[in-house]
Amino acid sequence: MVAAVLLVFGAIKLPLELELTAEHRAAFFHGARLNLSLRQQIGQAGFLAALGGFRALVADGLWIQAHIDWTRTEWGKMLFLFNNVTALEPRNVMFWDMSAWHMAYNASAAAINDPTEPYLAVRMRRQHEYFMIGRDLLVRGVQNNPDKYKLYESLATVDRDKLEDHCDAAVEFKKAGSFPDSPDYNRRFAAYELAHCPGHEMEAYKELVRLYNMGVNERLPTVYKELKDLQEELNIPEAQRIKIPESELPKHKIPP
Amino acid sequence: MTAISIKNLSKVFPIPFRRERITAVRHLSLDVEPGQVYGLLGPNGSGKSTTMKIVLGLVSPSAGQTEIFGRDSREVESREEVGFLPENPYFYKFLTGEETLHFYGKICGLKGAKLKERTSELLNLVGLEHARDRRLGGYSKGMLQRVGLAQALIQQPRLLVLDEPTAGVDPAGSREIRDLILDFKKRGITVLLCSHLLSQVQEICDRIGILHQGKLVREGRLDELISIESQTEIILENATPDVLAQVHALLSKSGARVISERKPQTTLENFFLEVTNPPKN
Amino acid sequence: MHESTLPARETPSLPPTPRHVFFSPSRIWAIATNTQLELYRLKVFYFLLIFALLIIGSSAFMIDFTFQEQFQLIKDVSLGAMSIFTWLLAVLATAMLLPKDIEDRTLYTILAKPVPRFEYLIGKLLGVLLMLLVSTLLMSVIFVIALYGREQMAIGDTMRAASAMMPGQLQSQLNDIKESTFTWSLIPGIILIYIKAALFASLTLFISTFASSWIFTIMVSVACYFIGHLQGVARDYWLGNGFGSPAASPLARIFLALVALIFPDLQLFNLVDDIVAGNSIKMELFAKTAALGGLYTCIYLLVAYFVFASKEL
Numbered sequence: 001m002v003a004a005v006l007l008v009f010g011a012i013k014l015p016l017e018l019e020l021t022a023e024h025r026a027a028f029f030h031g032a033r034l035n036l037s038l039r040q041q042i043g044q045a046g047f048l049a050a051l052g053g054f055r056a057l058v059a060d061g062l063w064i065q066a067h068i069d070w071t072r073t074e075w076g077k078m079l080f081l082f083n084n085v086t087a088l089e090p091r092n093v094m095f096w097d098m099s100a101w102h103m104a105y106n107a108s109a110a111a112i113n114d115p116t117e118p119y120l121a122v123r124m125r126r127q128h129e130y131f132m133i134g135r136d137l138l139v140r141g142v143q144n145n146p147d148k149y150k151l152y153e154s155l156a157t158v159d160r161d162k163l164e165d166h167c168d169a170a171v172e173f174k175k176a177g178s179f180p181d182s183p184d185y186n187r188r189f190a191a192y193e194l195a196h197c198p199g200h201e202m203e204a205y206k207e208l209v210r211l212y213n214m215g216v217n218e219r220l221p222t223v224y225k226e227l228k229d230l231q232e233e234l235n236i237p238e239a240q241r242i243k244i245p246e247s248e249l250p251k252h253k254i255p256p
Numbered sequence: 257m258t259a260i261s262i263k264n265l266s267k268v269f270p271i272p273f274r275r276e277r278i279t280a281v282r283h284l285s286l287d288v289e290p291g292q293v294y295g296l297l298g299p300n301g302s303g304k305s306t307t308m309k310i311v312l313g314l315v316s317p318s319a320g321q322t323e324i325f326g327r328d329s330r331e332v333e334s335r336e337e338v339g340f341l342p343e344n345p346y347f348y349k350f351l352t353g354e355e356t357l358h359f360y361g362k363i364c365g366l367k368g369a370k371l372k373e374r375t376s377e378l379l380n381l382v383g384l385e386h387a388r389d390r391r392l393g394g395y396s397k398g399m400l401q402r403v404g405l406a407q408a409l410i411q412q413p414r415l416l417v418l419d420e421p422t423a424g425v426d427p428a429g430s431r432e433i434r435d436l437i438l439d440f441k442k443r444g445i446t447v448l449l450c451s452h453l454l455s456q457v458q459e460i461c462d463r464i465g466i467l468h469q470g471k472l473v474r475e476g477r478l479d480e481l482i483s484i485e486s487q488t489e490i491i492l493e494n495a496t497p498d499v500l501a502q503v504h505a506l507l508s509k510s511g512a513r514v515i516s517e518r519k520p521q522t523t524l525e526n527f528f529l530e531v532t533n534p535p536k537n
Numbered sequence: 538m539h540e541s542t543l544p545a546r547e548t549p550s551l552p553p554t555p556r557h558v559f560f561s562p563s564r565i566w567a568i569a570t571n572t573q574l575e576l577y578r579l580k581v582f583y584f585l586l587i588f589a590l591l592i593i594g595s596s597a598f599m600i601d602f603t604f605q606e607q608f609q610l611i612k613d614v615s616l617g618a619m620s621i622f623t624w625l626l627a628v629l630a631t632a633m634l635l636p637k638d639i640e641d642r643t644l645y646t647i648l649a650k651p652v653p654r655f656e657y658l659i660g661k662l663l664g665v666l667l668m669l670l671v672s673t674l675l676m677s678v679i680f681v682i683a684l685y686g687r688e689q690m691a692i693g694d695t696m697r698a699a700s701a702m703m704p705g706q707l708q709s710q711l712n713d714i715k716e717s718t719f720t721w722s723l724i725p726g727i728i729l730i731y732i733k734a735a736l737f738a739s740l741t742l743f744i745s746t747f748a749s750s751w752i753f754t755i756m757v758s759v760a761c762y763f764i765g766h767l768q769g770v771a772r773d774y775w776l777g778n779g780f781g782s783p784a785a786s787p788l789a790r791i792f793l794a795l796v797a798l799i800f801p802d803l804q805l806f807n808l809v810d811d812i813v814a815g816n817s818i819k820m821e822l823f824a825k826t827a828a829l830g831g832l833y834t835c836i837y838l839l840v841a842y843f844v845f846a847s848k849e850l
Contacts, residue, residue: 002840009836010798014772016829017802021769023822024805053620053766053807056613056814064610067602092814094605148815183709269849312649314850332653333557340649346641348571350578362567363652365558407646417649 059088063095066102075107079133086140093150096141104134104158131162149179153186160193167197170204187211188223195226205230212242221250257326259415259446260288260311265320267306267470280306282470284320288463290414293437293447295457295478298467304450305343307467308417311448312340324415339408343419345400349393353384353403356392357410364411378406383432398429405436415446422456427528434460458482491520557651564652565660572664576630584622588676591618592683604691608717609813611687615680616726616809623673623734624762630668631741632754634661644850655842658742662838665738673731681719688718722817726809729823732830733806737762739837746844764796765803772797801833 066081082099089095108130117123138155145151156172159165170193177186191211194204208227211218228244230236267281281303288294298304309315311322313329327334347356357375361367366374379385382402392400401421408416421437422430437447437460451457457464458478465475474481492499507514558564592615602610638644647657691714699707741758748754775793805826808818 002843005836005840005843006799013801013829013832014798016825017769017772017805018776020805020822020825020829021802023825024808027816027819027822053803053810054617055807056810057617060610060613063606089810089814091811091816092609094609098606309645309850312645314645314648316847316849332651335649335651336557338649340646342642342645342649344642345646347643347646348575348641350575351571359567359571360646360650363564363647363650365561365564365651367563404646411650 055088059085059092059095062088070102070106073110075103075110075130078102078107082137086137086144090141090144093141093145093148096137096145096151097154100134100137100141100154100158102134103130103137104162108134108162131158134158135163149176149182149186152176153182156186156189156193160189166193167200170194170197170200184217188218188220192222192226195230201230201234205234205236209242219248221248224248225250257290258287258323259290259292259325260286260294260448261321261323261326262286262307262311263321265307265310265322266318267303267310267315268318279470281310284467284470284472286465286472286475288446288448290325290446291441291444292462293441293449293460295461295464296448296450296467297452297454297457297464301469302467303470304467305419308419308448308450312338312417336411337414338417339411339413339415340417341401341404341408341419341421343423345404347392347400347403347407350391352389352391353379353395353399353406354388356403357406360407361410366411374410374412378409381409382406382436396429398425398432401425401429401433402436405433409440413445415448416440417448419450420452421449422451422453427525428533430456431525431529487515559653561656565656565663568647568652568657568660569663569667572634572661573667576664576668579630579633584626584672588615588618588622588679591615592679604687604694604714605717607687607691608684611684612723612813613810615676615683616723616730616813619673619676619680619727620730620733620807620809622676623669623730624737626672627665627669627734627738628741628755628758631662631665631738632745632751632758634665634742635745636751636754639850648850654846658838658842658845662739662742665742666735669731669734669738673727673734677727684719688714716815720817722812723809725818725820725823726812729806729808729826729830732827732834733803736801736806736830736833736837739834739841743837743841743844746841746848761800762803764800768796768800768802769804772802806830 062081062085066078066085069077069081082095082102085095086092086099108127111126111130112123114123114126117126135155135158138151138158141151142155152172153176156169156176159169159172170190173186173190173193176182177184177190188211191204191207194200194207197204205227208223208230211223212227224244227242228249231241231244263285265281265284266279269278269280271277284303284307296304296307306315310317311324311329313332313335316330322329324334325337348359351359354375357378358371361371361374376385379388382405384399384402384406387395387399392403395403405418405421408418418437422433425433434456437449440447441460449457449461461478463476464478464481466473495503504514592611635644638647644657648654692711695707695710695714702710737758740761741754744757745751745754748757771793775790775797808826812818
């Protein structure tokens with residue numbers, strides 16, 4: 001009798017569970033697709049705990065370990081841990097963001113300043129490798145979190161500051177700026193980067209004019225500067241140019 | 257209407273993982289009339305507890321039927337009229353005497369002022385007024401049995417079923433419990449009693465039934481069953497040797513024979529109680 | 538025949554036979570409150586002390602981290618602890634209920650009253666569920682206080698560094714702090730932690746109706762905990778969702794089918810991790826998940842009743 005009830009109920013609840021699981025996945029819950037290779041990496045107890053619903057705690061434990069490794073500048077171990085942490089918690093933006101920061105900024109700086117490597121070319125190559133590792137983390141982060149602006153912004157920043165890829169940066173800033181909760185500056189940064197992407201100057205100019213026309217909040221020194229530069233570069237007719245007062249231009253040199 | 261009616265009751269327990277079965281009760285039939293104190297006796301394993309549990313609906317019969325005041329024991333409503341005191345009960349140690357009775361009263365449907373009143377009444381009746389606020393964990397065995405009696409009575413049942421009510425209780429407590437049972441009888445409450453303490457059963461029961469290996473082997477009024485028909489007991493006070501000689505002379509002329517002559521004894525129990533708890537006056 | 542030594546009193550006539558009430562919420566409530574009292578006096582609340590210490594302790598050694606990391610750690614540790622403790626409380630408290638009543642023979646005194654067996658079971662389970670509710674609320678309060686304390690510290694630190702910030706940056710940082718601490722979106726996650734514990738209380742009650750000892754009950758419950766978390770994987774493997782072709786051998790298929798049908802998918806109730814990471818749950822999805830949990834709780838209670846109703850006591 002008991003077995004009958006359980007099996008009948010089982011047959012009823014099975015489609016409900018399948019539907020709920022699908023809905024949960026669509027809403028990005030239970031992101032970790034736990035598989036055997038992860039198990040090998042974390043070890044049996046951790047695997048069980050991860051399955052027991054304590055993914056977050058296991059991830060946090062690994063994260064703390066990565067923090068300790070950072071104080072010892074063990075970049076290789078850190079990367080290994082970062083990959084596991086983000087595999088366990090792919091919907092945690094902070095993990096992706098900080099992992100990428102450690103690689104693209106801290107590890108790369110350590111590489112270029114490595115006193116044990118005499119050849120500059122080798123140091124530069126390693127630095128570039130770390131840039132790319134950081135970038136790759138952000139790309140994967142964005143794939144797992146396409147609904148959040150933060151990682152697009154961080155990706156754009158790495159492209160702009162480290163890889164000097166203004167075209168990709170422009171696209172990524174624009175994507176970041178398209179989210180309703182994104183800070184305003186992402187829209188402006190998209191326009192600035194577009195201005196430095198060869199072949200897109202006119203597009204950039206139109207965007208900057210649009211920003212300018214939005215009002216005094218958007219009329220920041222860099223906007224003025226970029227407008228001024230583009231107006232000259234594109235030979236915009238005098239009558240159509242926006243008047244740029246000298247006092248509004250930035251006082252310090254803006255890095256290209 | 258009988259208080260308890262047992263008709264052709266049988267109970268067989270299967271043994272897990274084996275072919276054999278245990279027959280605890282075989283074709284038992286007996287009736288308990290209202291207002292009686294009925295003693296159900298028998299050695300260990302004779303089926304007393306099983307019979308009691310079937311009457312109370314805790315175990316289901318394999319065959320036959322049991323009824324309480326005309327209602328089938330398997331129905332929950334038959335237990336509106338029954339109070340049960342199991343063997344060696346513990347109750348909830350963390351509750352006080354008062355809280356225990358409140359709990360049982362609530363599950364019998366009593367509430368509010370009526371419940372409080374009934375609780376006080378029963379605590380008084382069983383002599384636990386002084387311990388009403390003490391947790392049951394601090395009660396002696398005798399006190400536990402008395403609180404057990406009180407909870408059995410909480411909903412004013414017409415029938416009480418008591419399993420070894422004086423087992424492990426000291427003589428004074430045991431005396432009090434037996435006095436209570438006699439008091440219940442005066443109130444018209446029917447009592448079904450199981451006990452190994454045969455001398456105590458002899459004191460308070462009207463009828464007894466003896467079970468052996470699941471069968472009812474003897475049953476009937478206590479005084480009829482145990483009186484030695486052919487003998488008569490006369491106890492004399494202040495009889496001088498002269499009078500005794502005359503009695504002996506009269507008897508020798510008749511067909512009667514003197515079997516024994518001695519000073520009657522008080523019971524060890526009465527002697528103990530007098531020594532440990534002399535009467536107040 | 539011995540005469541009673543009690544003072545003679547009038548023999549009152551016995552009251553008329555009371556009418557039996559088939560279903561009585563007050564009977565159930567009496568058993569539930571009694572069960573609750575029993576559980577509190579079993580010092581089950583010492584568990585909560587450990588929990589509180591865990592939270593406070595965990596936030597003490599994390600000064601090196603950014604405030605976002607600190608908040609995340611507090612939340613993950615606290616909610617993880619809440620999850621495990623409520624589950625543990627549910628299993629341990631329930632596993633002892635029936636065996637204790639049977640051993641102490643109190644079960645006989647209760648069932649010898651006009652109390653139907655289903656009311657007894659419902660009352661016992663309700664008592665456990667109420668205790669779990671109080672425990673969850675208490676733990677939540679401690680958790681919120683710990684978060685609030687840390688939040689105030691973080692705000693204080695940020696305000697002190699305000700002069701060195703760009704316009705808008707202060708506000709942005711304060712917003713970040715507010716978003717990292719307690720948000721109302723955590724509440725559905727906590728409710729699902731409670732529902733998972735309730736499900737386990739009901740399941741443990743069912744197991745205890747046929748188990749031979751309470752240790753056996755606990756072991757089986759713990760096994761169900763792990764199997765339940767793997768149920769989703771077993772189900773997908775059986776049906777071939779995302780695993781390429783479904784499992785080949787018929788024996789494996791039957792085994793997986795049984796696991797998928799009998800055990801609950803516990804992963805569905807683990808949503809706090811994702812909520813902490815910033816994913817809030819829609820009301821509709823939460824309601825459906827909660828309803829499924831409630832359904833499981835009722836079904837396990839039902840099968841517990843089937844076993845208990847025919848149990849020879």
